[in-house]
Amino acid sequence: MLATIETIPVSHQPEITTLLARKKSAGTTGQPSAGRALRDFGRFAGRLLMFSSTLLCLLSGYLAFNHYWFQTRWTKAEATALSGEIRELSTVSTGGTRSAGHFSSSYFFHCTVSYSVAGETRQSQLDSPASPIG
Numbered sequence: 001m002l003a004t005i006e007t008i009p010v011s012h013q014p015e016i017t018t019l020l021a022r023k024k025s026a027g028t029t030g031q032p033s034a035g036r037a038l039r040d041f042g043r044f045a046g047r048l049l050m051f052s053s054t055l056l057c058l059l060s061g062y063l064a065f066n067h068y069w070f071q072t073r074w075t076k077a078e079a080t081a082l083s084g085e086i087r088e089l090s091t092v093s094t095g096g097t098r099s100a101g102h103f104s105s106s107y108f109f110h111c112t113v114s115y116s117v118a119g120e121t122r123q124s125q126l127d128s129p130a131s132p133i134g
Helices: 034-072
Strands: 079-093 102-117 122-125 131-133
Touching: none
Parallel strands: none
Antiparallel strands: 079 102, 102 122, 102 131
16 A cells, blocks of 8 residues: 555644644634743743753862862972071060050071072072961
8 A cells, every 4th residue: 555645644734843842733822821831930940040050060160170270280399498597576566555565476487498490590588477476
C-alpha cells in the first residue's frame, strides 16, 4: 500500500508550532487566567534566580582562582642579610589635665639586606611589625 496525500489525515485547523511551549491555536487569543499568569511568573522568577546564582557562583570561583594564581606567582629573589638588630620604640601619650600620661614601648627587628636586580646590587632596610611588651 502506497501512502498518498489522500490517505494521510490532515487537520485543517490553523495552529502555531513552537519549539518549547504548548501548541496554541491561532483562533484563540484569550487572556490567560490569573492562576496561570502567577504560575508563569513564578517559573520565570525561578529561572532568573537559578541563572543569577549560577553566574555568581562562577564569578566567585573565577575570583578565587585569580587570587590563588596571583598569590603564588610572585617573583622570587634571593637576598643576603647584611645586618640585623632588635630596636625599641618608646611612645608617651599625655592625658587630660586630671589624668597622668601613659608610657609604652614596643620592640621590632630592623635589618639591612642586599639583593641583585638586573645585574645591579641594591640594598634595602626592612622593619618587622612592632610588638608591644607590657
